[in-house]
Amino acid sequence: xxxxxxxxxxxxxxxxxxxxxxxxxxxxxxxxxxxxxxxxxxxxxxxxxxxxxxxxxxxxxxxxxxxxxxxxxxxxxxxxxxxxxxxxxxxxxxxxxxxxxxxxxxxxxxxxxxxxxxxxxxxxxxxxxxxxxxxxxxxxxxxxxxxxxxxxxxxxxxxxxxxxxxxxxxxxxxxxxxxxxxxxxxxxxxxxxx
Numbered sequence: 001x002x003x004x005x006x007x008x009x010x011x012x013x014x015x016x017x018x019x020x021x022x023x024x025x026x027x028x029x030x031x032x033x034x035x036x037x038x039x040x041x042x043x044x045x046x047x048x049x050x051x052x053x054x055x056x057x058x059x060x061x062x063x064x065x066x067x068x069x070x071x072x073x074x075x076x077x078x079x080x081x082x083x084x085x086x087x088x089x090x091x092x093x094x095x096x097x098x099x100x101x102x103x104x105x106x107x108x109x110x111x112x113x114x115x116x117x118x119x120x121x122x123x124x125x126x127x128x129x130x131x132x133x134x135x136x137x138x139x140x141x142x143x144x145x146x147x148x149x150x151x152x153x154x155x156x157x158x159x160x161x162x163x164x165x166x167x168x169x170x171x172x173x174x175x176x177x178x179x180x181x182x183x184x185x186x187x188x189x190x191x192x193x194x
Contacts, residue, residue, distance in 0.1 A: 027059045034067030034097045043078045054083035061089050066096025069122040076104035090115045103152055109188045110177035117180050120172040121145050156184025
């Protein structure tokens with residue numbers, strides 16, 4: 001996860017960190033760190049919305065620097081298997097694990113031209129040097145990351161090469177919404193500078 005400004009989760013301050021406050025409009029928010037608790041809340045809400053109706057859109061609002069790799073991957077998987085279309089909307093930033101989740105959405109939208117996205121390889125801080133299966137874990141994560149980057153390239157309609165996404169990932173480069181749109185990392189930017 002990138003270091004940066006902590007984001008206050010307004011839904012949490014209302015006693016509902018999952019975003020269910022907005023459930024009548026089928027909206028979920030991911031604000032701040034992505035961790036096991038947030039993963040469980042988001043997945044529970046996605047499943048409830050799918051049970052309610054598998055044809056009405058779900059709107060996933062994202063403003064996050066990322067968080068735990070495994071939690072982000074599990075949320076992204078749940079978004080991909082959702083029968084109801086999930087629209088990912090970047091309010092300000094979708095970095096690291098949040099970028100993975102955004103890329104799983106049917107449509108990827110930035111609120112403004114000032115919104116940014118960023119991807120990088122997974123952190124291996126949970127793998128110990130003396131861990132018996134360390135090499136196996138590292139190889140598995142390398143393959144998962146390469147598969148993920150390949151899926152991002154495939155979705156870009158030829159706008160992005162595997163070499164370019166590897167370069168962006170290695171540099172951990174913040175990509176503006178307009179540039180992300182040109183690269184095929186977003187489908188739409190709602191409000192552009194005039």
